[in-house]
Amino acid sequence: MSSETVVTEIRGKLVTTGASVLIELEGKRIAKISPFDHQESNDEELWIAPGLIDLQINGYAGYDLNLSDSSMEERIETIRLMVDKVLESGVTSFCPTIITAGYEQIYDSMTALRLACERYSVVDETILGIHLEGPYLSDQDGPRGAHPKEHIRDPEWTEFAKWQYVSGGRIRMVTIAPERSGAIAMIRELARAGVLVCIGHTAATHEEIAAAVDAGARMSTHLGNAAHLQLPRHPNYIWSQLSEDRLSASIIADGHHLHPSVIKVIARVKQDQLVLVSDAVHLAGMEPGIYRTHVGGEVELLPSGRLQLVANPLMLGGAAVSLSECVQCFIRFTGTELSEAIGMATIKPAKLLGVQQIGVVEAGYWADLILFAWDKSDGSISVRAVIKRGKQVYSKR
Ligand SMILES: [Zn+2]
CATH class of the missing domain: 2.30.40.10 (Urease, subunit C, domain 1)
Structure with a gap:
């Protein structure tokens, strides 16, 4: 250290x-x-x-935020060690991302994050807020990504409120699929509570996306990913989110999640409403090889940094590069100026989250x-x- x-x-x-x-x-x-x-x-x-700001990190350098079967003490120490490794990568603020799981599992993850923030000032100063990605997502293969199907469900405010309470009010971002029953009302409540509501892992229609934005959704989570392998040419949920001027978008510009041409188009369309995220999973920064994860069973990390499901190599199992590498990929694919690209990983995510004094x-x-x-x-x-x-x-x- x-x-x-x-x-x-x-x-x-x-x-x-x-x-x-x-x-x-x-x-x-x-x-x-x-x-x-x-x-x-x-x-x-x-x-x-400015230190980089990442709105979506699931784990890093072998440390996993979405642990199961671990004691609370182990979880807290994992968070502390992971924060050190994230800091070393150049990211000085981030949103730990808790993905789809059973009620108790998410409850424990939220508790661990609160306790780690209370125990360690460096953790408290580095964690901007928690990103809850799931469980209110599409259960269709493709949009679901690597989220476990058995835990995907319709939104429920009382359930969310318990997680928010036990996190100490730290949930500042929620990614939700607008087509789920009760999602629009949930989005309205979340937005009213000051939470940044993001559309993602969705198979929503154009109208459902418009309704979500009317209700207060402000960002697309990793636009272009967590999608069907084939889509109707138009309209579809990617065009609808691209064309919605009230939606910012995050993208994973790691060279694996999106083709360079798609990154370029999203950059041109979203302009200053674009933010870069790593979406790093715990295998980021590890040696290439086959690993077993709770996210998608067996995954293979290739020397290129691509992380794919062993059962279906066309499907990615998360991202495994740091945010600074995403910035450099983004510059290479789009010709964006260095200062502007850095802004997409500093001041822009800070503003979206409403955080002052950083970026x-x-x-x-x-x-x-x-x-x-x-x-x-x-x-x-x-x-x-x-x-x-x-x-x-x-x-x-
Ligand atoms: Zn995701």
């Missing part, structure tokens, strides 16, 4: 402007940003960006920062240092 040294100043090229700056930190916050003449220094000049490098904001090298020729981003609330939690020389 990192030594967590206190940082008082950093120098580098600000990703938003390209200007060389000296950033002074005071405690956990950015105190002052001033111009800096890099010519005086012989070091390689690194880029400075921007500005005096007064939290000192959540990354330093990275960027190779313009192949777009590769190499995270060299991560600062979380004024402390260096990762560095690679």
Whole structure:
């Protein structure tokens, strides 16, 4: 684990402007940003960006948030260890994502997240809110993705309220399929409660999607994935979400979940309403091989980072690359400027969630920062240092 040294100043090229700056930190916050003449220094000049913000992480580096058959103590420690690994990847804030499971299982996951936040300040400061993805989803093969069919069901407010209570009010995002019985009323209630409602894992009609948006849904979860292998040419739920101007969209731009042409089209259509997510599962960052998971039985992680179901290699079993890798894929596929692509993984998700004080490098904001090298020729981003609330939690020389 990192030594967590206190940082008082950093120098580098600000990703938003390209200007060389000296950033002074005071405690956990950015105190002052001033111009800096890099010519005086012989070091390689690194880029400075806000720490990345990921709205969808299921697990990382072998640590799984959607554990079953584990003691509460094991769950809490798993969360703590996972947060450390996520921080090292350059993501300084994220939404742990709890997927479809039985009532008790989700209840325990929510409890563990609350207890981990109460016990460890770094966990509390890194977790923006919980993303509940399921169980109110489509049970059709394709839209269902790798969510266990036996636990998929219609929305029920009292059930959700118990999970929300035991999480300490931390559920800030819910992904729901609008076509389920009671979904529209549920969306209205969630939106009224200030929860970011997302459409996803759905086989909804055009009208059902419109009704969900009227009721307060504001985002599409990993648009283009969790879909049938074949769709009517039009209308279909992908066109309907693409064309709905009131919907932002998240995408998994890992090079496996969406063809580059689709990423380019979604980027052009959604423009500044697009956010990048990793949707990383616990196998992200692990060695290639065949693994057994509760999500989709046996899955195979290929050297390319593609994670597929052994029983049906056409179906993906989640994502296994970090958000910084998604940013570089996105730039490669769309030709988007570095600063804009970084914005889709920092300020835009922060705004969608309504979180202040992060996602921007500005005096007064939290000192959540990354330093990275960027190779313009192949777009590769190499995270060299991560600062979380004024402390260096990762560095690679
Ligand atoms: Zn999903």
